[in-house]
Amino acid sequence: MPEGHTIHRAARDHRKVLAGQVLGVSSPQGRFAEGAKRIDGLLCTGVEAYGKHLIYHFEQGLSLHIHLGLFGKLRKSKLPLSEPKGAVRVRLVGPGHVIDINGPNTCEVLDEPELLTLTARIGPDVLRADADxxxxxxxxxxxxxxxxxxxxxxxxxxxxxxxxxxxxxxxxxxxxxxxxxxxxxxxxxxxxxxxxxxxxxxxxxxxxxxxxxxxxxxxxxxxxxxxxxxxxxxxxxxxxxxxxxxxxxxxxxxxxxxxx
Structure with missing residues (x-):
């Protein structure tokens, strides 16, 4: 399972290429089709990490919550799009880059109250400036x-x-x-x-x-x-x-x- 530095590194790198951009969101594998539909075509307002949890924020108070677990993988590549490698649960496409997420333990869209419930149960993250x-x-x-x-x-x-x-x-x-x-x-x-x-x-x-x-x-x-x-x-x-x-x-x- 990735340790916290890996998730914070991913949040930093993905923020650079996705934040402030309208994203195309899909589920090539098909298992996350309904969730992808909720955030497809929305503005990504930021990307951050809470411990081992990766959060992609979107307008309308929605967030994509990813926890890779033991077998999840992240893959960032430049456009043009290529065929998905393996069972891609969710694909995030910006103006210049694509993020593919394979096999996460958790992949869900949360509204604001649900996100607050999630972050409240996560302990202070040693890499966050707001950690208590x-x-x-x-x-x-x-x-x-x-x-x-x-x-x-x-x-x-x-x-x-x-x-x-x-x-x-x-x-x-x-x-x-x-x-x-x-x-x-x-x-x-x-x-x-x-x-x-x-x-x-x-x-x-x-x-x-x-x-x-x-x-x-x-x-x-x-x-x-x-x-x-x-x-x-x-x-x-x-x-x-x-x-x-x-x-x-x-x-x-x-x-x-x-x-x-």
Whole structure:
């Protein structure tokens, strides 16, 4: 499943080519024909991300809500139109570009009250300027659940996925099984700030990079991580353990991330 940086990158890129334009909207696959008809020919007023949710705003108070889930894909290309590749659920066509969306977990048109209901249940997004970190800390500070679970809970903090979860906790020497209520405010603030910094790099480089050395220049880089999927800790050279939290793998170094 794409982590938050991927969705924010898509929102940024799609905003540049779609916002302020009247769009042709269709469902080549056919499964979203009725929804596409509601927004076909309307002005796109903006594109934004809330955690892992991608929102295309249209006039008349309508929005297209996309959540890619595990298998969804986004494809941006320049006109002229080509034949859809695979089962394209929805196609957005502007004056110069086309966005094809394949296999999203959620694809729906929302009115304004429905959009407000959606965004209200999403936790503060570390990449949004309007994010309320106090709200996230309030939830975490009252929970017995492990911090490694809480920061992956999109209703608590939005945008952090499995790789970032592992990497942030290792970088801050926080054991992933530490109960949320045992995390002090200073450690939480450092966690939040590290998440912001790393996901911003992810948006910029279009890849997950959590090592200290961020190469200069432009263009996408291959993923660069410290312990996710690794066997040896780069800091202490000890063994990296792989355990599970809520049926998702989490990697940790017991020496560098001692249990409280």
């Amino acid at each position: 970190r106090d709200r996230a800390y309030h939830r975490i500070s009252k929970s017995k659940a492990p911090i490694g679970r809480l920061i992956m809970d999109q209703s608590v903090m939005a945008g952090i996925g499995n790789i970032y979860r592992t990497e942030i906790l290792w970088r801050l020497a926080i054991h992933p099984f530490t109960p949320g209520r045992e995390l002090n405010r200073g450690d939480f603030d450092r966690l939040w700030e590290d998440a912001v910094a790393l996901l911003e790099i992810g948006v910029w480089r279009n890849s997950i990079i959590t090592t200290e050395l961020v190469p200069k220049g432009r263009g996408r880089l291959t993923e660069r991580v410290n312990i996710f999927g690794k066997k040896v800790c780069p800091k202490c050279k000890g063994n990296v353990e792989c355990r599970e939290i809520a049926n998702r793998k989490v990697y940790l170094c017991e020496a560098c991330q001692p249990a409280v």
